[in-house]
């Protein structure tokens with residue numbers, strides 16, 4: 237089967253909320269030596285953006301959205317196992333990452349965490365719905381060089397501004413860089429709240445951080 241066909245099947249498996257198909261396609265891609273990152277970005281993520289459009293138009297509802305998300309996560313788990321961790325003699329930086337409190341969207345944040353690990357960063361993934369104080373405490377505890385936060389909703393996006401403020405109050409802002417992302421986040425927002433880095437997707441996050449830390 238061609239790469240293009242596998243990418244299309246991966247996208248379709250998410251649209252169809254078909255977990256078995258999503259996992260099977262991921263296994264096939266691994267067996268055929270297709271780049272797992274490409275499968276995630278151009279296959280499964282493409283499917284999830286189609287799902288987002290269907291949800292927006294009222295043609296898909298929350299229960300189906302949950303099953304579609306499960307299918308995507310299951311496929312990503314298969315692909316993650318096939319990702320070689322880059323052989324770094326020295327780690328590029330220590331990242332504390334999480335989804336802002338009140339927000340359960342964690343698929344994209346998980347992809348960012350995986351990609352950063354693959355490219356030589358040490359990542360402490362705090363999960364989703366993470367209270368601001370937990371980001372600050374973890375950053376202190378592990379002497380983080382980067383604190384990254386994800387927000388998928390306008391209601392939780394404001395938490396990224398609070399995080400900037402709390403890092404300042406804790407006296408950490410001089411030695412920690414911050415990065416923000418998530419569907420509602422933009423470069424303009426990052427500039428407004430004083431975050432050091434915005435990335436539209438996981439690959440861009442890796443590229444920009446590598447530039448900053450190498």
Ligand code: B12
Pocket residue numbers: 281284285287288289291292298301302305338339340341342343344345347348384385386387388389390391415416417418419420434435436437438439441
């Ligand atoms: C899947 C999904 C869900 C799943 C989430 C499952 C999970 N475990 O994550 C479920 C079904 C649980 C869900 C629930 C809800 N959802 Co929802 N959901 C989505 C959907 C369709 C896709 C999100 C996704 O996973 N995309 C795929 C990933 C790969 O993309 P991504 O998250 O954007 O991540 C990439 C980049 O943004 C970036 N990135 C992400 N994080 C970070 C962090 C850093 C530091 C960096 C640098 C980069 C970065 O890199 C990632 C990889 O390339 C979006 C629609 C959309 N257009 O985004 C709605 C959406 C986000 N949901 C929405 C809503 C309203 C809800 C609910 C409130 C619905 C409800 N009525 O209950 C609840 C929220 C509950 C809560 N308190 O959080 C709205 C938010 C509206 C808004 N603007 O505020 C959206 C936009 C849909 C809509 N148009 O209405 N949802």
